[in-house]
Amino acid sequence: MKPHEFIAKLAPIATEDMRKYGVPASLTLAQAILESNWGTSGLTQKANNLFGIKGTGPAGSVTMPTTEYRGNTPYTVQAQFRKYNGWHESVDDHTRLILNGTRDKPKRYHGVLWADYKTAATEIWKGGYATDPKYPQKLISIMEQYSLHRYDLPSPEEEERMKIEQLTAELQKTQGELRQLANQYASALNTLSEQGNTIKQLHARLKKLEAQQPDQVPAWAEDAVKAAKKAEALNDPDGSYDFYRMLTILHRMGIFSDPKK
Known part of the structure; x- marks a missing residue:
C-alpha cells in the first residue's frame, strides 16, 4: 500500500477518534505508520495490529519477535500481540489504551490528549509506550514529512476561543x-x-x-406698454416687474385695444 493510500484509509478513522476522545490524529497516523511500516509488517498482515499493542485482542493473539531497548542497546524478544478483525478495532484499542493507561498508572498517556503533534510524540514515549529513545523524533519526522498535523482538530476550548x-x-x-x-x-x-x-x-x-424696478421696460412687456400708452391708460411707464406682468396680462385680455376699431 502506497503512503497516500495508507493515510487516506486511516485518516478519517483517526480524525473521528480525535473528535470524540482528543487523541491527536497526527499521533494515531504516525504511530500506525511507524509500528506497521505502512501496513506491511507481519503483525499488521497477520493480526490487523497497527500499533504493536501487546496482549490478547478481540480476535485473539499472535506471537511475534520484537525489538526492545535497555538504554540505547536494542535486543530481540518474542512477545504476544493482540489480534483484531480490522483496522477500526486496532484504532479503537489504541485510543482506549491512551485513555485508560494501565492498572498501575491509568493516566500515564493523558499528556497526549488535545496536545500539539510534537508534545503528543514526546508524551506518548514518556508514558512508556515504547523504549526506543529516538521514538519521539521518529514520530515527529513522519508527522512533518507527510504533514499529518493537518488532520488534527482544535480542542473544545480552542474551538470556542476561535x-x-x-x-x-x-x-x-x-x-x-x-x-x-x-x-x-x-x-x-x-x-x-x-x-x-x-x-x-x-x-x-x-x-x-x-420687487425692484428695472432700469428699462422688459422686452416681454414692450407691446403691453405701447398699447397702454396708445389707449392713454399709461403716462409713466416705470414700474416693478409685478407691474409689467399685470400690464402684460391686461394687454392679452384686450383691455388696451383701440375702441375705434
Missing part, C-alpha cells in the same frame, strides 16, 4: 460599517441642509429682484 475571535472580528467589522453609514448619513444631511439654505437664499434674492 469562534469568539471570529464573532468578535465580525462584530467589529459590522460596527465599522455602521460608523461609515452613520458618517455618510450625517454628510448627506449636512449637504441637504446646505442645499436648503442655498435655495432659501436664492428665493429671497429672487423676491428682492422681483
Whole structure:
C-alpha cells in the first residue's frame, strides 16, 4: 500500500477518534505508520495490529519477535500481540489504551490528549509506550514529512476561543460599517441642509429682484406698454416687474385695444 493510500484509509478513522476522545490524529497516523511500516509488517498482515499493542485482542493473539531497548542497546524478544478483525478495532484499542493507561498508572498517556503533534510524540514515549529513545523524533519526522498535523482538530476550548475571535472580528467589522453609514448619513444631511439654505437664499434674492424696478421696460412687456400708452391708460411707464406682468396680462385680455376699431 502506497503512503497516500495508507493515510487516506486511516485518516478519517483517526480524525473521528480525535473528535470524540482528543487523541491527536497526527499521533494515531504516525504511530500506525511507524509500528506497521505502512501496513506491511507481519503483525499488521497477520493480526490487523497497527500499533504493536501487546496482549490478547478481540480476535485473539499472535506471537511475534520484537525489538526492545535497555538504554540505547536494542535486543530481540518474542512477545504476544493482540489480534483484531480490522483496522477500526486496532484504532479503537489504541485510543482506549491512551485513555485508560494501565492498572498501575491509568493516566500515564493523558499528556497526549488535545496536545500539539510534537508534545503528543514526546508524551506518548514518556508514558512508556515504547523504549526506543529516538521514538519521539521518529514520530515527529513522519508527522512533518507527510504533514499529518493537518488532520488534527482544535480542542473544545480552542474551538470556542476561535469562534469568539471570529464573532468578535465580525462584530467589529459590522460596527465599522455602521460608523461609515452613520458618517455618510450625517454628510448627506449636512449637504441637504446646505442645499436648503442655498435655495432659501436664492428665493429671497429672487423676491428682492422681483420687487425692484428695472432700469428699462422688459422686452416681454414692450407691446403691453405701447398699447397702454396708445389707449392713454399709461403716462409713466416705470414700474416693478409685478407691474409689467399685470400690464402684460391686461394687454392679452384686450383691455388696451383701440375702441375705434
